[in-house]
Structures are given as structure tokens and as C-alpha cells.
Amino acid sequence: MDSFFGIGFPELVLILIVAGIVMGPERIGQTARWLGRTTAQLQKISRGFIRQLNHELDSSGDGQALKETMKELQQLRKELTDLRGEVTQTTQQATKAGRQAFEDINNSIKPPNLKPSALAAPSPAEATPSAKTETVGEKNGVAETKDVDTAVPPMPSLLDVPDDPE
Numbered sequence: 001m002d003s004f005f006g007i008g009f010p011e012l013v014l015i016l017i018v019a020g021i022v023m024g025p026e027r028i029g030q031t032a033r034w035l036g037r038t039t040a041q042l043q044k045i046s047r048g049f050i051r052q053l054n055h056e057l058d059s060s061g062d063g064q065a066l067k068e069t070m071k072e073l074q075q076l077r078k079e080l081t082d083l084r085g086e087v088t089q090t091t092q093q094a095t096k097a098g099r100q101a102f103e104d105i106n107n108s109i110k111p112p113n114l115k116p117s118a119l120a121a122p123s124p125a126e127a128t129p130s131a132k133t134e135t136v137g138e139k140n141g142v143a144e145t146k147d148v149d150t151a152v153p154p155m156p157s158l159l160d161v162p163d164d165p166e
Contacts, residue, residue, distance in 0.1 A: 019031075
């Protein structure tokens with residue numbers, strides 16, 4: 001016991017010594033009995049008050065209403081968690097569908113058989129005609145060639161346009 005109302009053990013001993021000197025030995029006994037009875041009565045009253053308060057809280061409808069309110073709050077919390085999960089799932093599905101649509105649009109713009117390697121600039125070794133091209137035929141005295149490895153369509157051949165008579 002460090003302090004009792006801010007009074008330490010040495011101060012308490014000093015107060016008891018002064019009280020013994022002032023009251024005398026006869027009155028100290030009477031005062032101690034009176035103080036003991038008063039403390040016991042105060043403890044009895046406080047226990048009765050606590051017992052009565054607990055009984056009133058348990059027997060009243062407010063306690064039951066409070067329990068029902070707590071159950072409702074727990075149910076609402078569960079429903080809110082479920083709703084949050086549904087909203088998250090819906091937004092994830094919408095985002096996935098949007099990305100798929102964007103990817104489909106990008107794929108629809110590309111030529112159907114275009115390989116990613118055909119988009120890169122040809123190296124100097126590929127720039128010269130080699131075994132990668134094959135002659136398809138001859139039109140108007142010009143040999144037509146076709147790339148074998150890439151899916152890029154061949155360039156159209158030159159057309160002869162007659163001069164305009166005017």
C-alpha cells in the first residue's frame with residue numbers, strides 16, 4: 001500500500017500517534033469500534049446497491065432489448081460484409097470484361113496472321129533476297145516473289161497506265 005488518499009505509511013503512523021495523544025487511550029477504543037461498524041455498514045449498503053442494480057438490469061425488458069439490439073447489429077455487420085464481397089466481385093468482373101473487350105478491339109485491328117517478328121525491322125541479312133523468298137510467277141516481264149517465313153502480303157506490282165489523250 002503506497003498511499004491512501006495521498007498519505008503514505010509514515011504519515012499514517014504519525015497521525016495515529018497524534019490521535020492517541022489527543023483522544024487518550026479510552027476514546028481510541030471507542031473510536032476504532034465506531035469506525036469498524038461504520039465501515040461494515042457502508043460495505044453492506046454498497047453490496048445491497050450492487051445486488052439490486054444487477055437484479056433490475058437482469059429482470060427488466062431493457063436488458064432483453066439490449067441483447068436483441070446486439071444480435072441485430074451483428075446480423076447487419078454480416079450482411080454488410082457479404083454486400084461488400086458482392087460489390088468487390090462485381091467490380092472485378094466488370095474490370096475483367098472491360099480488359100477483355102479492350103484486348104479484343106486491339107486484336108481486331110491487327111492483321112489476322114501477322115507474327116510479332118514480322119513487325120520488327122529486317123536485319124541486313126534479311127534485307128537481301130535469299131531462300132526466304134520464292135518466285136511465284138511472272139507478269140508483264142516482271143518476276144513476282146513471295147515471302148515464305150512471314151505472313152506479310154506481297155506488294156502489288158506496277159500497273160501500266162496509258163497516257164491521257166488530252
